[in-house]
Amino acid sequence: MNYTTTHLEDAIDKLLNNLEIIHPSQLDIFIIAPRLGIDLIFSDTGTHFEGTTMYLNINLPPAELWFAFAHELCHIQRHAGNQLFLPMDFIALQEAQAENFALHFCMPTYLMKKIRLPNDIPAAKKVVASIFNVPESAAEKRLIQIDNRVKGFS
Numbered sequence: 634m635n636y637t638t639t640h641l642e643d644a645i646d647k648l649l650n651n652l653e654i655i656h657p658s659q660l661d662i663f664i665i666a667p668r669l670g671i672d673l674i675f676s677d678t679g680t681h682f683e684g685t686t687m688y689l690n691i692n693l694p695p696a697e698l699w700f701a702f703a704h705e706l707c708h709i710q711r712h713a714g715n716q717l718f719l720p721m722d723f724i725a726l727q728e729a730q731a732e733n734f735a736l737h738f739c740m741p742t743y744l745m746k747k748i749r750l751p752n753d754i755p756a757a758k759k760v761v762a763s764i765f766n767v768p769e770s771a772a773e774k775r776l777i778q779i780d781n782r783v784k785g786f787s
Contacts, residue, residue, distance in 0.1 A: 635783060636779070636782055637782070638742055641733065641737055642741070642742045645734070645737050646741055649743075652664075652669070656744070657765050657766075660739065660766070662689075662698070665702075666687070666702070670685055671685050671706070671709065672685060673686075674689070675688075675690075676689075677692060681705065682708060685709065687706075687709070689702060689705075696762065696768045696771075697768055699766050699767060700735050700739055700767055703734065703735035704731045705731070706734070706738065708727065708731055711734065736774055736778065740771075745761075745775075745779065748761075748764060754777065757772075758773040758776055761775065
């Protein structure tokens, strides 16, 4: 397979390797948050963060909660500013970046390379969703990203 990683993939792979994440089962909120110095509060409110405290909606299914954690982690690690005071186009950009970050963080390239997947995306997304504890919709997006990079579409 001809696959060249992106800068984001490299940065996430480096971060997770520094946290000694070597198996998909270690991709867990309760393992990663303390290692990054992030405090977690579970509540009925929307998922958001303040400083290094992340508020997660306790009512989300586990796969969606994990993905929401990764989305908010992007904001903590890569974004500055308060979205209440940012232009709508900049907020949209940050949200798109956080979504992309979450796809890569929840299903990191170096761990994806270790698993054997069916050749068709509908079957593969079920396997990826199960192994990485993500919604099938997220697994499908990530697989499409990988497929596009292999085909050279970036």
